[in-house]
Amino acid sequence: MELQKFSYDNRMTRNFAIATIVWGVVGLVAGLLIALQIFIPSLNFGLEFTTFGRTRPVHTNAVIFAFVGNAIFTAIYYSLQRLLKTRIFSDLLSKIHFWGWQSIIVAAAVTLLAGVTTGKEYAELEWPIDIAITLVWVVFGINMFGTILTRRTSHIYVSIWFYIATWVTIAVLHIFNSLALPVSFLKSYTLYAGVQDALVQWWYGHNAVAFFLTTPFLGLMYYFVPKISGRPVYSYKLSIVHFWSLIFLYIWAGPHHLLYSSLPDWLQALGTTFSVMLIAPSWGGMINGLLTLRGAWDKVRRDPILKMFVVGITAYGMSTFEGPMLSFKNINAISHFTDWTIGHVHIGALGWNGMLTFGLIYWLVPRLYNTKLYSTKLANIHFWIATLAIVFYAVPLYIGGITQALMWKQFTPDGFLMYPNFLETVAQLIPMYTIRAFGGFLYVSGFLILVFNIIKTIKAGSFVAEEAAEAPAMEILPSEKSESETGHRFLERKPILFLIVATIAILVGGIVEVIPTYLIKSNIPTISSVKPYTPLELQGRDIYVKEGCYNCHSQMVRPFRSETERYGEYSKAGEAVYDHPFQFGSKRTGPDLAREGVKTGKMYKPNSWHYNHFIDPQKMNEASIMPKYPWLAKKEIDIQSTPGKIRAMKTLGVPYPDNYELKAIDDLKAQADSIAKDLATAGIQTESNREIIALIAYMQRLGVDISNKPVTK
Amino acid sequence: MHTNNENQIDSSHSDHEEVDDVTQIKYFGGHEYDGIKELDNPLPPWLKYIFYVTIVISVAYLTLLFVFHDDDIVQRNEYSNEIKAARAKTEVAGKEEEAKTAAAAPLTQEQILAAGKITFDKICLVCHGKFGEGLVGPNFTDEYWIHGGRPEDLLKIVNEGVIEKGMIAYKSQLNKTQINNVIAYILSLQGTNPPNQKAPQGVKFVKN
Numbered sequence: 001m002e003l004q005k006f007s008y009d010n011r012m013t014r015n016f017a018i019a020t021i022v023w024g025v026v027g028l029v030a031g032l033l034i035a036l037q038i039f040i041p042s043l044n045f046g047l048e049f050t051t052f053g054r055t056r057p058v059h060t061n062a063v064i065f066a067f068v069g070n071a072i073f074t075a076i077y078y079s080l081q082r083l084l085k086t087r088i089f090s091d092l093l094s095k096i097h098f099w100g101w102q103s104i105i106v107a108a109a110v111t112l113l114a115g116v117t118t119g120k121e122y123a124e125l126e127w128p129i130d131i132a133i134t135l136v137w138v139v140f141g142i143n144m145f146g147t148i149l150t151r152r153t154s155h156i157y158v159s160i161w162f163y164i165a166t167w168v169t170i171a172v173l174h175i176f177n178s179l180a181l182p183v184s185f186l187k188s189y190t191l192y193a194g195v196q197d198a199l200v201q202w203w204y205g206h207n208a209v210a211f212f213l214t215t216p217f218l219g220l221m222y223y224f225v226p227k228i229s230g231r232p233v234y235s236y237k238l239s240i241v242h243f244w245s246l247i248f249l250y251i252w253a254g255p256h257h258l259l260y261s262s263l264p265d266w267l268q269a270l271g272t273t274f275s276v277m278l279i280a281p282s283w284g285g286m287i288n289g290l291l292t293l294r295g296a297w298d299k300v301r302r303d304p305i306l307k308m309f310v311v312g313i314t315a316y317g318m319s320t321f322e323g324p325m326l327s328f329k330n331i332n333a334i335s336h337f338t339d340w341t342i343g344h345v346h347i348g349a350l351g352w353n354g355m356l357t358f359g360l361i362y363w364l365v366p367r368l369y370n371t372k373l374y375s376t377k378l379a380n381i382h383f384w385i386a387t388l389a390i391v392f393y394a395v396p397l398y399i400g401g402i403t404q405a406l407m408w409k410q411f412t413p414d415g416f417l418m419y420p421n422f423l424e425t426v427a428q429l430i431p432m433y434t435i436r437a438f439g440g441f442l443y444v445s446g447f448l449i450l451v452f453n454i455i456k457t458i459k460a461g462s463f464v465a466e467e468a469a470e471a472p473a474m475e476i477l478p479s480e481k482s483e484s485e486t487g488h489r490f491l492e493r494k495p496i497l498f499l500i501v502a503t504i505a506i507l508v509g510g511i512v513e514v515i516p517t518y519l520i521k522s523n524i525p526t527i528s529s530v531k532p533y534t535p536l537e538l539q540g541r542d543i544y545v546k547e548g549c550y551n552c553h554s555q556m557v558r559p560f561r562s563e564t565e566r567y568g569e570y571s572k573a574g575e576a577v578y579d580h581p582f583q584f585g586s587k588r589t590g591p592d593l594a595r596e597g598v599k600t601g602k603m604y605k606p607n608s609w610h611y612n613h614f615i616d617p618q619k620m621n622e623a624s625i626m627p628k629y630p631w632l633a634k635k636e637i638d639i640q641s642t643p644g645k646i647r648a649m650k651t652l653g654v655p656y657p658d659n660y661e662l663k664a665i666d667d668l669k670a671q672a673d674s675i676a677k678d679l680a681t682a683g684i685q686t687e688s689n690r691e692i693i694a695l696i697a698y699m700q701r702l703g704v705d706i707s708n709k710p711v712t713k
Numbered sequence: 714m715h716t717n718n719e720n721q722i723d724s725s726h727s728d729h730e731e732v733d734d735v736t737q738i739k740y741f742g743g744h745e746y747d748g749i750k751e752l753d754n755p756l757p758p759w760l761k762y763i764f765y766v767t768i769v770i771s772v773a774y775l776t777l778l779f780v781f782h783d784d785d786i787v788q789r790n791e792y793s794n795e796i797k798a799a800r801a802k803t804e805v806a807g808k809e810e811e812a813k814t815a816a817a818a819p820l821t822q823e824q825i826l827a828a829g830k831i832t833f834d835k836i837c838l839v840c841h842g843k844f845g846e847g848l849v850g851p852n853f854t855d856e857y858w859i860h861g862g863r864p865e866d867l868l869k870i871v872n873e874g875v876i877e878k879g880m881i882a883y884k885s886q887l888n889k890t891q892i893n894n895v896i897a898y899i900l901s902l903q904g905t906n907p908p909n910q911k912a913p914q915g916v917k918f919v920k921n
Binding site for chain 1: 735740746747748752753754763767775786787791796799802806807809810835836838839848849877878881882885891
């Protein structure tokens with residue numbers, strides 16, 4: 001058969017690889033910064049822009065979407081062309097994809113530092129950026145499917161199954177979780193409220209882990225492990241079974257982020273069970289990766305790149321076993337809201353995503369530059385530093401997380417909390433945070449070795465922009481399934497059909513879990529005494545979101561004796577029905593705030609306490625690790641935005657009276673004046689139009705409504 | 714050998730007898746992508762069993778919840794059961810504790826103050842300052858008291874709180890001994906004259 005000559009485009013692979021390295025430095029350094037800030041709050045340097053509540057989203061977004069994201073595109077642009085024996089579909093679309101994605105990252109970093117955020121974890125970016133992400137993702141999709149449809153091979157390899165599932169699922173997750181009503185160019189309110197918002201958010205959040213951090217990396221594992229080791233894939237049958245079971249089951253598991261919350265029991269049960277059922281499908285990927293290396297272990301011993309792959313895949317196996325364990329309700333009761341979760345995700349992030357990305361870069365860059373890696377020895381040193389770093393990072397967080405959870409739950413024999421002051425439990429963590437930061441420092445150091453090694457490699461080589469290739473034209477096969485062909489083999493040569501089947505597989509779980517919370521009212525029993533926020537409280541809530549308070553404070557009292565004793569009545573679904581967005585939080589670096597405003601409760605503090613505490617938390621308690629927020633007393637509330645915000649809330653179904661937006665500013669000023677007056681009696685002189693006043697109003701409203709009247713179904 | 718162009722529709726692999734040299738496992742005929750081949754290994758049986766077991770566990774759990782409506786795994790009931798159990802346990806323990814305190818030799822004044830200081834440093838300092846010099850809450854080191862300076866005045870305030878001013882009720886967070894000790898400690902602060910004292914509030918109260 002006649003061979004056709006063509007070439008592979010290496011420019012985009014190279015560009016994405018360099019972007020991976022650049023954003024890797026940014027994301028990892030941001031991680032090290034917040035690892036230090038968490039126990040040395042003054043490391044925000046007194047600036048609002050660099051305070052933990054804003055830098056933590058910068059870290060998470062940078063490592064997930066910039067570092068790992070660009071690594072995914074590097075791998076896809078390289079492997080897709082070669083697996084399909086064709087050139088990338090469109091150079092123009094490649095360019096739009098590359099520059100579009102990098103612009104989004106820059107816009108994300110700038111807006112997050114400026115406090116522009118939706119307040120939903122890993123989906124913090126505001127609506128104009130969300131739209132840009134959607135457009136760039138579509139461009140990427142057209143480019144990928146264009147390449148698949150103009151392929152020379154008859155069938156698509158397992159890597160590409162994973163790329164297809166990634167593309168469609170991320171599109172669905174991103175679009176549905178980001179649906180919001182804009183109130184201004186950089187501010188919007190999510191369409192969902194309270195528990196529904198939490199459910200959609202964690203359906204998204206969990207599957208961002210599944211379909212951004214997992215499936216594309218399984219795809220790249222299936223290409224690069226056999227390619228680098230020269231060994232065949234261990235089991236094609238296993239590929240099929242674990243691919244379909246993984247993508248079908250994963251989408252259901254989101255509710256395990258909301259165990260013991262006010263999410264209905266049946267949804268929590270689905271979250272738990274589908275997480276447990278994920279063990280075998282996840283391990284299928286690990287086994288197929290590790291057993292592919294059978295017969296190549298001598299190579300693994302010598303080659304730091306393969307060592308990175310082995311540690312990465314093993315870390316994947318560990319974290320996909322730990323994940324289901326953390327989804328058991330009784331284990332989650334201990335791990336949730338503590339640093340255990342942070343340790344868990346970093347086994348995946350530093351081990352699986354980090355190590356595979358390093359291996360990918362070390363293998364790929366010399367090939368793109370037609371040279372050898374500058375120093376295999378340095379790569380080996382990087383491997384050992386990174387491996388050690390993971391241990392130093394994760395172990396203290398496991399110890400700290402479990403210690404703190406047990407302290408939260410400890411009672412004296414006569415029935416009082418052993419550690420009623422939250423800060424006592426925080427003090428135990430400081431040494432652990434210090435060791436963790438050292439682990440982070442090691443990991444960053446290792447990465448800088450990579451940067452040096454790669455720069456030297458690039459300088460020594462010459463870039464091959466167009467790599468010559470040849471392959472026969474695609475063989476024409478009958479469009480019907482033949483008798484001797486298995487169903488799956490048929491599917492592998494029908495990529496559009498494959499896309500449709502994969503889409504159905506990933507939609508089922510989401511539909512079953514999300515739709516009933518809208519249609520069946522008993523899922524969220526209403527509480528008649530729960531009322532919308534006053535205009536001042538609404539502004540205060542928006543400041544709470546802007547400062548990223550949810551990064552350290554939860555608003556979800558779980559139904560445990562240890563929590564109702566510490567915080568007050570446990571949270572009910574009906575309490576959050578006007579919260580666009582929900583602010584349940586996922587971590588308690590500071591105490592829960594769900595009952596902060598309840599005057600007869602255990603958490604209540606007077607206005608003057610809040611005022612002093614926001615300005616200087618260490619004045620109220622030396623051991624506090626909360627940063628100071630002096631700018632809240634200087635910056636003015638954006639009062640003019642109030643009518644627009646009230647109107648938006650009404651559009652979303654929050655029952656303010658007719659024409660209330662016309663009265664809103666007057667009501668806001670009256671409430672602000674009364675708080676300022678109360679502060680004056682405590683000797684604090686402040687203008688009533690300051691952000692701190694709105695935030696205090698919000699604090700004093702938290703958890704109050706339910707104690708006003710009895711609950712009604 | 715078996716590149717894609719040679720491969721007619723892939724089917725049974727029996728007619729492709731090519732095996733991997735290292736493992737002696739057959740390749741899937743016709744599966745070759747950019748030089749990558751795939752082996753015809755079955756799923757590891759132990760992995761299959763793990764999968765089956767997790768499915769059985771999951772179905773059993775969901776059946777308990779949805780079909781048999783097992784109330785004990787509904788979290789509302791888990792909570793009330795936990796509270797009931799704790800109440801029963803602490804009632805006994807509380808009595809034992811009281812008996813123990815009654816039987817033990819009374820604490821010396823020094824021991825009382827030391828115990829009181831522990832509670833103060835955990836809880837009170839947040840509003841009243843590290844040395845009781847006053848912060849949001851009033852100064853304990855001067856002679857002025859807003860709600861009276863007798864031990865029984867303090868007892869009432871610690872137990873019930875002064876809600877409108879932000880002093881919360883502590884009787885559900887501290888036991889009787891702790892409360893008595895901390896009051897003794899607070900009263901001992903008078904005249905210690907720490908730095909940064911808050912201006913006097915309330916009326917002068919002279920100890921008899």
